[in-house]
Each structure stands twice: as structure tokens, then as C-alpha cells.
Amino acid sequence: MRSPSLVTMPAPAAASAAEALSAGASRLKALARSGVAWGLLTATGVSLWILYGLGGLDYYETPLGIRAYAPSHRWLRPSGPAGQSFGLVGTLMMLVPFAYMARKRFSGLRNVGTVKGWLEVHLFCGIVGPVLVTFHTSFKFNGIISAAYWSMVIVVLSGFAGRHLYVRIPRSLKGNELTRAELERSAVALKDEISGMGVDAPILTKIDALEAQLAPTPGRSLFDALFGELLLARRMRAFERELVEGGVPTAMSHTLVRLSVERTLVLRRAADLQRTKRLFQLWHVFHLPLVYLLLIIAAAHIGLALYMGYVPFRW
Amino acid sequence: MWRHWWVAALTLATCLAWPRTAAAQLGALVSPGRLARPHAELEGIGNCAKCHEQGRKVTAQKCLACHQPIADRIARKVGVHKTVTTDCVTCHAEHAGVDGELRPFDNRAFNHNTTTTFPLDGKHVAVQCTACHTTRSYLAVKSTCASCHTDTHKGTLGNSCASCHATDVPFKTVAGRFDHSKASFKLAGAHAAVSCASCHVNQTFRGVKFAACSDCHKDPHPRSQGLCTNCHTEQSWRTRTINHTRTAFPLLGKHESVACVSCHKQPAMKVKPRADTCAACHVDVHRGTFKQDCKSCHSESGWSKAPFDHATTTFQLTGKHEGLTCLKCHTSVSPTTTAAAARVADFRGLSSACATCHADVHEAELGAACESCHSTTTFRREQYTHTRQTAFFAGQHTAVTCQSCHRPAPLSVPVRTSAPMPHGVKFKAATTACVSCHDDVHLGQEASACKTCHSIESPRFTIPAFAHDTRTSFALQGRHTTVACAECHKRETGVFPAKTGSAVRYKGVGTECRACHDDVHRGQLGDRCETCHQQVTFALPGYKHRGSQLASFFVGTHAAATCADCHKPTTALAAGRTASTVHYAIDRKCVSCHTDIHRGALGPNCATCHRP
Numbered sequence: 001m002r003s004p005s006l007v008t009m010p011a012p013a014a015a016s017a018a019e020a021l022s023a024g025a026s027r028l029k030a031l032a033r034s035g036v037a038w039g040l041l042t043a044t045g046v047s048l049w050i051l052y053g054l055g056g057l058d059y060y061e062t063p064l065g066i067r068a069y070a071p072s073h074r075w076l077r078p079s080g081p082a083g084q085s086f087g088l089v090g091t092l093m094m095l096v097p098f099a100y101m102a103r104k105r106f107s108g109l110r111n112v113g114t115v116k117g118w119l120e121v122h123l124f125c126g127i128v129g130p131v132l133v134t135f136h137t138s139f140k141f142n143g144i145i146s147a148a149y150w151s152m153v154i155v156v157l158s159g160f161a162g163r164h165l166y167v168r169i170p171r172s173l174k175g176n177e178l179t180r181a182e183l184e185r186s187a188v189a190l191k192d193e194i195s196g197m198g199v200d201a202p203i204l205t206k207i208d209a210l211e212a213q214l215a216p217t218p219g220r221s222l223f224d225a226l227f228g229e230l231l232l233a234r235r236m237r238a239f240e241r242e243l244v245e246g247g248v249p250t251a252m253s254h255t256l257v258r259l260s261v262e263r264t265l266v267l268r269r270a271a272d273l274q275r276t277k278r279l280f281q282l283w284h285v286f287h288l289p290l291v292y293l294l295l296i297i298a299a300a301h302i303g304l305a306l307y308m309g310y311v312p313f314r315w
Numbered sequence: 316m317w318r319h320w321w322v323a324a325l326t327l328a329t330c331l332a333w334p335r336t337a338a339a340q341l342g343a344l345v346s347p348g349r350l351a352r353p354h355a356e357l358e359g360i361g362n363c364a365k366c367h368e369q370g371r372k373v374t375a376q377k378c379l380a381c382h383q384p385i386a387d388r389i390a391r392k393v394g395v396h397k398t399v400t401t402d403c404v405t406c407h408a409e410h411a412g413v414d415g416e417l418r419p420f421d422n423r424a425f426n427h428n429t430t431t432t433f434p435l436d437g438k439h440v441a442v443q444c445t446a447c448h449t450t451r452s453y454l455a456v457k458s459t460c461a462s463c464h465t466d467t468h469k470g471t472l473g474n475s476c477a478s479c480h481a482t483d484v485p486f487k488t489v490a491g492r493f494d495h496s497k498a499s500f501k502l503a504g505a506h507a508a509v510s511c512a513s514c515h516v517n518q519t520f521r522g523v524k525f526a527a528c529s530d531c532h533k534d535p536h537p538r539s540q541g542l543c544t545n546c547h548t549e550q551s552w553r554t555r556t557i558n559h560t561r562t563a564f565p566l567l568g569k570h571e572s573v574a575c576v577s578c579h580k581q582p583a584m585k586v587k588p589r590a591d592t593c594a595a596c597h598v599d600v601h602r603g604t605f606k607q608d609c610k611s612c613h614s615e616s617g618w619s620k621a622p623f624d625h626a627t628t629t630f631q632l633t634g635k636h637e638g639l640t641c642l643k644c645h646t647s648v649s650p651t652t653t654a655a656a657a658r659v660a661d662f663r664g665l666s667s668a669c670a671t672c673h674a675d676v677h678e679a680e681l682g683a684a685c686e687s688c689h690s691t692t693t694f695r696r697e698q699y700t701h702t703r704q705t706a707f708f709a710g711q712h713t714a715v716t717c718q719s720c721h722r723p724a725p726l727s728v729p730v731r732t733s734a735p736m737p738h739g740v741k742f743k744a745a746t747t748a749c750v751s752c753h754d755d756v757h758l759g760q761e762a763s764a765c766k767t768c769h770s771i772e773s774p775r776f777t778i779p780a781f782a783h784d785t786r787t788s789f790a791l792q793g794r795h796t797t798v799a800c801a802e803c804h805k806r807e808t809g810v811f812p813a814k815t816g817s818a819v820r821y822k823g824v825g826t827e828c829r830a831c832h833d834d835v836h837r838g839q840l841g842d843r844c845e846t847c848h849q850q851v852t853f854a855l856p857g858y859k860h861r862g863s864q865l866a867s868f869f870v871g872t873h874a875a876a877t878c879a880d881c882h883k884p885t886t887a888l889a890a891g892r893t894a895s896t897v898h899y900a901i902d903r904k905c906v907s908c909h910t911d912i913h914r915g916a917l918g919p920n921c922a923t924c925h926r927p
Contacts, residue, residue, distance in 0.1 A: 064348070068408025069419035078347065079372075142410075144344035304345055308363075309370040 035120030036163070039127030046128065050135050054082055060139050067138075078138055079305070081315045088312055090132030091298060094152070096125040097291075116171075123163065130156050148297035151290045158287045164226070165280045168269050183270035190263040194256060203248060207260055210239055214264045216271035225272045229265065236261050348410035351417050353451060366409070378403040384454050395430055395453075433458040437482030467518035487511075500525040504549030564590035568615025600649070600660040618651075630667040634691030644672045680743060707747045710771030720745050720752040759813025760822045789826040793850025803831045839900045868903055871927035881908045 031037045050056040059072035067073060075082040100122040103109045130152050137149060170178045178186075194207060214232065216225075236257050243253035269276070305311075350358050357365055368374050379386035382403075388394045407417050422444050428434040435442070447456050447463040456462050460476040464486075472479075479493040480486055489511075495502045500523075502509075514531045515523060524530040528543040545561065546554045557575070559566040566573070578588045578596045588595040593609040605612070612623040623641075625632040632639070642648050644665060649658040665671055669685040681688070688696050699717060701708045721740045745751050749765040761768070768778045781800075784790040791798075803824055808817040824830055828844045840847070847855055858878070860869060885898040901907045905921040917924070 064412050065415045066411075066419075068411055069416065073408070140348060142348045143346050145347075300345075307369060308367045309372040311370075 033120060035123030036127065038120075039124040042124070042128045043131040047131060047135075050076075050082075050086075056135065064140065076135075076138060078136055078140070079310045079315070083136055083138060084310070084312055084315070086132040087136030090129045090134075090136055091302070093125040093129030093132065094294075096129075097122045123159070126156060126159050144297055145301045148294050148301065151294040151297070155287060155290045155294060158283065158290070162280070162283050162287055165276060165283055168226075168272065168276045169280060170266070170269055170273075180270050180273050183266055183273070187263055187266045187270070190259055190266065194259050194263070197252065197256065197259075199248065199252065199256065203243065203246070203256075206239075206242075207256065210235070211260060211264055211267075214268075216268045218271075222275065225268075225275060229268065232261065232264065346410060348415070349413050350409055351411065351415040352413050353417060354409065355413075373402065373404045373409075375402045378407075384452075388454075393432065397430075438485070439482050468520050469518065471519060471521040505551060506549055562590070564588075566615075569617050570615050598655050598658070600655070600658040602659065602661065604661055604663060630665075632691075635693065636691050677740070677742070680741060704747055707771075711774055712771050755813060756818060757813075757821060758811030758816050758818040760811060760818070760820075789824075794852065795850055835896060836899060837896050839896075839898075865903075868927070873927045 051060075054076060055072045056076055059067065059070050059076050062070045068077070074080055077083050078087065100115075100118040103112060103118045104115060133149065133152060137146075141149060170183055172178060195204065214235065220228075239260075240253050240257040243256060244250055248256070345360060345363075346358075356362075366373050366377050368377055379389070385396055389396045389399050392398070406419060409415065409417065428436075449455075459474065460466075460480075461474065464476070479489045481492055484492075512518075514525075528534075528547075532543070534543075546557045548554070593613075597609070599605075641662070642650065645660075645662050647664065648660045648662065653659075668683070669689075670683065673685070675683075675685075688699070696717065718740065721742050749769075753765070755761075768781065769776050773779055801819070804819050804821050806817060806819045809815065811818050812822075827842075828848075829842065832844070834842070847858070879897075881901060882897045882899050885896060904919070905925070906919070909921070
């Protein structure tokens with residue numbers, strides 16, 4: 001995911017407070033477009049509603065042998081009005097990613113939204129759907145349908161891994177992947193931008209030194225390539241404090257650091273672009289077959305339930 | 316995307332290749348959970364349709380097809396399901412695991428009284444459900460008692476438990492319900508307090524034998540003693556009414572009053588003294604000197620009343636010996652007051668000689684042949700004939716008792732003083748001399764032999780014809796012949812030839828009249844009595860006043876006067892005597908006899924005027 005700040009213009013030093021405010025707002029805007037954020041928020045809300053609003057906490061804690069005689073059983077049982085609805089909605093939500101797949105695969109759908117938009121929806125449904133399905137199981141994991149469930153869990157978890165790889169493959173605003181040359185240009189542009197902010201030379205020297213320290217080295221480990229960025233944030237925050245203490249205005253320090261981070265990230269991702277792309281292709285091989293398994297078993301499960309008469313709205 | 320199908324196929328194949336039967340595997344795969352244990356046989360994919368119906372989930376018809384009793388109860392509207400109208404799964408949940416609960420049954424809230432046909436009351440209220448409902452199905456229990464309770468009576472008392480038992484009291488408490496008096500065997504006395512099981516062993520209540528006590532009671536007696544009720548009552552085993560005649564040893568005589576424990580040492584029932592030997596109870600005081608045949612001498616009448624036949628010994632008991640107690644002779648035998656343990660009854664060592672038992676009061680004077688005089692009838696010798704002096708023992712001696720002559724001498728041996736015959740009599744010392752037996756009452760006045768005057772023929776020493784005329788100097792004549800001897804020979808106390816004493820005076824009486832007669836004239840007429848009186852009589856029929864001068868006086872009326880006209884009694888001479896003495900020495904003066912009616916006026920010479 002390309003950070004929106006890449007296209008943000010530098011603000012005047014006098015309006016540093018307002019800039020900081022707008023920086024927060026832009027971060028909120030980014031969150032508002034984040035499927036993961038909405039997904040987690042919704043999943044948490046739904047979970048709280050089920051656990052406390054519908055009395056699910058007591059129900060799911062009741063031992064299986066006597067759970068059928070709990071007061072909430074009528075609603076929360078897998079075949080009950082609530083329980084079956086969880087399964088129904090969850091299943092439907094998990095079908096949305098297939099729409100994302102279709103959007104990616106079939107050219108006829110190319111004009112229906114952006115790939116990135118679909119992805120966010122995909123991520124949202126991929127989080128909320130499994131949570132609902134989990135409540136549908138009422139935490140009973142029996143038979144082959146449990147294989148579907150655990151497949152789903154693996155798919156979700158691998159989805160997170162996939163997204164971790166995905167963001168390391170820089171893309172344009174439309175979601176098209178960028179080449180290494182484009183990245184390197186972007187890095188130079190950022191360098192210029194930092195230089196054009198009119199800060200003192202010693203500070204620029206410091207920034208250069210930091211970037212050199214954080215720059216990707218040839219032959220570094222895959223682990224460092226995948227998770228090294230997580231350490232970056234701490235270093236940058238420390239550096240920002242250092243700048244503020246050195247007399248640099250807060251807003252400028254923030255902008256400087258952000259630009260520096262971006263540049264470092266671009267440099268790192270450009271350096272690892274090939275390796276990341278290859279890993280991402282491999283991830284697809286892992287992510288998709290479990291989805292098929294999940295689909296088949298879930299279909300069988302639904303088919304059998306419908307065959308036996310456990311039809312929605314006939315509770 | 317389809318190039319990845321092989322992964323899905325591989326996964327599915329792995330699942331299907333699980334080493335189990337395909338059906339069970341598939342069942343496990345599609346099943347939402349294991350079935351509860353009671354439905355275990357319904358596990359497996361081929362059995363789904365046994366409960367599940369296509370398009371209709373799990374219907375009541377499917378369930379009730381198997382659960383027929385429930386279906387029946389629903390149809391009859393009884394029991395827990397009497398109001399059921401919905402499908403079974405509304406209440407009963409499956410696929411909750413092997414241990415899943417199929418019946419949401421809160422037994423604390425369950426009202427057995429209104430829901431079932433068997434209301435719980437009394438002890439049933441507190442009973443745990445599982446006490447009766449031992450099987451999974453609650454319907455397996457019927458409302459009969461035997462459905463839950465073991466019939467300890469083994470069916471002998473039928474099925475009407477409530478006739479004796481009630482739910483409000485423990486089973487063993489049948490008091491108030493069961494009235495034993497309605498049974499053939501009424502409980503009385505100590506039987507009333509006996510626990511049921513004492514007689515009704517092994518919970519057998521019907522057909523218990525009770526005709527004989529031994530049906531329940533163990534007979535502790537070594538041999539059958541006949542009916543227990545002869546001695547025992549229902550009140551207590553303790554009894555004093557033992558009918559010992561039913562034993563081998565009937566109690567007779569003294570045995571009747573002996574305390575039981577004297578022979579039956581405690582505990583009485585365990586002591587069985589031998590009935591055939593006295594020594595089982597009694598100490599042999601004879602110290603083995605007799606054979607163990609006690610009965611030959613003793614009987615139950617008492618030790619002292621032993622029916623011993625003394626005739627079997629060398630000394631037959633006759634006469635007075637017959638009534639004697641043994642101890643009279645057998646003195647070595649302990650008296651009855653001696654304690655039994657120290658008592659000795661040794662009858663040996665006595666000889667048949669009389670002296671063994673009797674003291675020889677004759678002090679060997681008469682030898683050892685007592686039987687020559689005595690018999691066992693009595694010691695007293697009533698008659699003894701002195702064969703050698705027959706003449707001496709004739710007459711008055713014939714009736715004389717022995718002791719009249721054989722008098723006791725001072726005793727040298729202690730004998731009974733109350734014996735009829737005083738002991739210590741010397742027999743051989745007595746002689747035929749009179750003085751050997753008789754005292755000399757004459758105190759030596761008679762020097763001649765007794766038989767001179769006395770004879771054994773005369774009773775009481777009388778002398779029928781004493782020759783007073785010849786043997787004395789005073790011949791008896793006239794009235795003296797008829798006078799009793801004692802008139803003259805009077806008893807007096809004084810000096811006699813033999814000794815001073817009291818005796819009839821025979822010698823020295825004197826032949827003069829005054830030796831015997833009183834002088835009634837007081838000496839007026841002198842001591843020549845024969846002058847006037849004769850031995851024939853004292854009376855003087857024709858006394859003539861002698862002298863010449865008196866001839867003229869006894870003329871006229873004087874001649875006709877009686878003696879007494881003039882000789883009148885006077886007291887002047889009778890000093891100290893009771894009778895007055897006639898006054899004979901009177902003069903011839905007229906006034907001696909006549910009274911002077913002239914009172915002396917005419918002087919003393921009456922003859923002047925008067926004539927005799």
C-alpha cells in the first residue's frame with residue numbers, strides 16, 4: 001500500500017500545527033479506507049454483541065454435553081436463528097474475495113471499481129466473515145466441516161502474510177506494480193524534497209547518516225527483508241525526538257522524518273523487489289488451494305444441512 | 316487457479332484414507348458431533364436417516380418409532396410427556412458428544428406426586444431417584460413394591476406389602492400394622508419382646524413351625540424332658556416348677572426340699588449330676604467303710620431314718636433296742652449338727668456285748684451275763700424267784716419288791732438317776748437275816764429273835780396271838796383281854812436299849828393300874844383300885860358304905876338316894892383336868908348335900924326338926 005503522504009506537498013513552517021493536524025486527519029482517512037481496520041473493528045463489535053448482547057459468553061462456556069439445555073441454545077445453536085445466520089452471513093462474506101478474484105481475472109469486470117478497492121473489501125470480508133463463521137460453529141469443531149474451518153483459519157492467517165508481502169511490492173495509485181527504475185526515481189525525488197526543505201546542513205548530514213545506516217545491504221537475510229521495517233519505526237521516532245531537541249521545529253521534524261522513512265522504505269523495497277515478488281507468487285500457491293478445499297467442504301456442509309431440512313428461516 | 320486442484324484432491328484423499336470404514340468415516344465427517352452413549356448404535360453415516368428426515372430435520376415420528384413407551388404415554392397423556400406437543404428435539408439434543416445429556420431433567424423440580432402414578436410419601440420422599448430408577452429408563456420401575464424392594468419374605472407372604480408395612484415407618488417397624496395376635500401363634504409374655512427375626516429366620520414368615528417350643532428354642536437339656544411347659548412359662552425360662560419326676564432322678568423325701576443349686580451347681584442346665592450314685596452330690600461320711608450302695612441303709616426320708624436291717628449284723632435289735640437311734644450306740648458317728656464335710660459315720664468297732672453300750676451298774680458283782688436277769692424288753696426285773704430259799708421267800712416276802720431288800724449303795728459309776736431301779740444295789744450283800752432288810756423298830760427292847768413274835772405269814776408284822784399271860788408278868792384278864800395293845804404300849808420318844816429314839820414301849824410298862832389308867836379320884840381314895848374296881852369293869856353295881864356309924868345314916872330317904880345325889884362333881888380337885896372329879900370324901904353334915912333354905916336362921920342342927 002502506497003502511503004498517501006507520498007503525494008503530499010510540504011507545508012510552510014509557520015503552519016506546522018495545522019500540518020500536524022492535517023497529518024493526523026490524513027492518517028484517519030487512510031484508516032477509513034483500510035479494510036483491515038474496518039474488518040477488525042466490525043469483528044470486534046460483532047463479537048462483543050454476540051458474546052454479551054446475545055449471551056454468547058455464557059452459552060459457549062457451557063460444557064458441550066449440557067449446552068443444548070442452556071437458555072441461549074435456541075438462538076445461538078448452529079442451526080438456530082442467530083447461529084445459522086452467522087454461518088449464512090459469514091459464508092456470503094467469504095464469497096466476496098472470489099469477486100475480487102474475478103475482478104482480477106476477468107477483463108469484463110476491469111472497469112468495476114479499482115483492484116485496490118476490491119482488495120479492501122476482500123480484507124474486510126476476510127476478517128468479519130471468519131469471525132461470524134466461528135460463532136456459527138459455536139466452537140464445536142467436529143467432522144470434516146472442521147477441516148473447512150481450519151482451512152479457513154489458515155487462509156485468513158495466510159491472508160495476513162500475503163498482505164504483508166503485498167505491501168512490500170510498491171504499486172501506483174491504480175494498483176499497478178512499479179518497476180525498480182521507477183522506484184529509484186521516486187527515491188531521488190524524495191531526496192530532493194528533503195533537501196528543498198531548507199534545513200541546516202548538519203541536519204541533512206544527520207539524515208544522510210541515518211539513511212546510510214538503514215539502507216539495505218546486499219545479501220541481507222530474508223527475515224531482515226520481511227520484518228526489518230518493523231524496527232524502522234522506533235529508530236525514526238528516536239531520530240525525530242533528536243531533531244526537535246536540536247532546535248528543529250516539530251512539524252518540520254515530523255515531515256523530515258516521514259520523508260526520510262519513505263525514502264528508506266522505497267530504497268529497501270526496491271532492493272528486495274525481486275525476492276518479494278517471488279515469495280508472493282509462492283504465497284498464492286499456498287493461499288488458494290485451501291480456499292478450494294474450504295469451498296468444497298462448506299458446500300457439502302451446506303448442502304447436507306439444506307437436504308436435512310436445516311433451511312434458513314425455518315427455525 | 317485450477318492448477319492447484321491437486322492440493323485439494325490430496326487433502327480430501329488424506330481425509331478419506333483414514334484407517335476406518337468408509338461409512339463410519341463419512342459419518343464422522345458429516346456428523347456435527349458424536350452421538351450420546353445410549354444412541355451409540357446409531358453412529359455412522361448409514362444411520363443418519365434413522366433420525367433425520369429429508370427436509371424435516373428430526374421428527375417426533377422418527378424418535379417415537381423407537382421410543383414406543385414414550386409414544387404410548389404421550390398418546391395416553393400420562394407421565395412426564397403428557398403435555399408434549401412439539402418435536403422431541405425441542406427438549407432433547409443430540410450430537411453433543413458421547414457424554415452428552417439427552418434428557419434435561421431437573422429432578423429437584425420434578426413433582427413425582429402430580430406427574431406420575433406413584434405419589435411419593437413417607438420414607439419415599441427422601442429416597443434418591445437412583446435408588447429406585449436404577450436403569451437409564453425411568454419407565455422400567457413399576458408401582459409395585461417389589462419393583463424396587465427385595466422381597467425378603469421370598470414371596471411367602473404374597474404381594475400385599477401394605478398389610479404389614481407402611482411408607483411412613485422403617486420396614487422393620489411393623490408394629491401397629493401387623494397384629495401377631497391374628498396369627499396362629501399369639502405372642503405373650505417374653506415372646507412379645509422378641510425380635511421377629513429370632514423366630515422368623517431367613518425372613519420366613521409363613522409356615523414357621525411353632526407347635527413345639529423346640530421349633531424355635533434349643534433344648535439345653537441333655538435328654539428330652541417332655542413338654543417344656545411342664546416347667547417353663549412364656550413369662551420366663553426361669554422356673555422353680557421343675558417336675559423332677561420326669562427326670563431320671565425323681566425327688567422324694569428329703570430331696571424334695573433341697574435347693575436346686577445344692578446339686579445343680581451353676582449354671583444349672585450344664586450340670587447333670589449322676590442319678591445312679593448318691594456320691595454325685597453327697598459326701599461319703601463313712602469314709603469308704605461301706606460299699607457305695609447307700610440305698611441299702613439310707614432312704615430319701617433322711618439320713619437318720621436309714622432303713623438299715625440290723626438283723627443282718629451279728630447283733631439283732633429287739634425290744635428296747637429297736638427304737639434306739641444309731642447314735643445311741645454308735646457314738647463315733649458325728650452328730651447331725653456337724654458340718655457335712657467334717658462328719659464321720661463310722662459304724663465299725665462295736666461288739667455285741669451289753670457292756671459295749673451299757674454301764675454295769677452292778678459293778679461286776681453279778682458277772683457279765685446280763686441276759687441271765689435282763690432282757691432287751693426292759694432292764695427292770697419284775698419277777699425273780701429266789702430258788703434257793705423258798706421258805707424264806709414265802710408268805711409276806713412273796714410280795715416284797717426286790718428293792719425293798721436290795722437297796723442302793725453309794726455309786727461308783729455315773730448312771731442315770733431317773734432309772735426306775737436305783738443303781739448301785741448290792742445283791743449278794745443281802746442275807747436272810749431280818750435285820751438284813753428290816754429295821755429294829757423296837758430299838759433293842761426285844762432281845763429274842765424276831766420270829767419269836769413275828770412271822771412272814773402275818774401281814775405288816777402283826778402278831779395275831781401274843782401269849783401275854785405266859786410271856787409277861789401281867790396276865791390279861793377281864794376287860795384287859797380286849798384292850799388293844801397300843802392302849803397300854805404307847806409310842807414314846809426316849810431312851811431305849813438300842814438307842815435313844817421313838818418307839819413303842821414294850822418293856823418296863825409296869826403291872827400296877829396307874830401304869831395304864833388315870834386316877835380319876837385324884838388320890839381321894841388311895842392307890843388300891845382293886846378295893847372297889849375289878850378287871851371285869853370299873854363300874855360298882857352295889858357299893859355299901861362300910862362302918863357301923865354309917866348304918867344309922869343310910870336309913871330313910873338316904874337309903875334310897877343314888878351315889879350321885881351326894882357325890883357330885885367338883886372342880887376343886889380337877890385342877891388341870893378337863894373333866895370334873897366326883898367328890899367322894901364328904902362328911903355327914905346335912906349341908907354337905909342339902910341346901911339350907913333357912914339361910915342359917917334355925918342353926919346347923921337339921922335333925923332338930925328333920926329326919927332322913
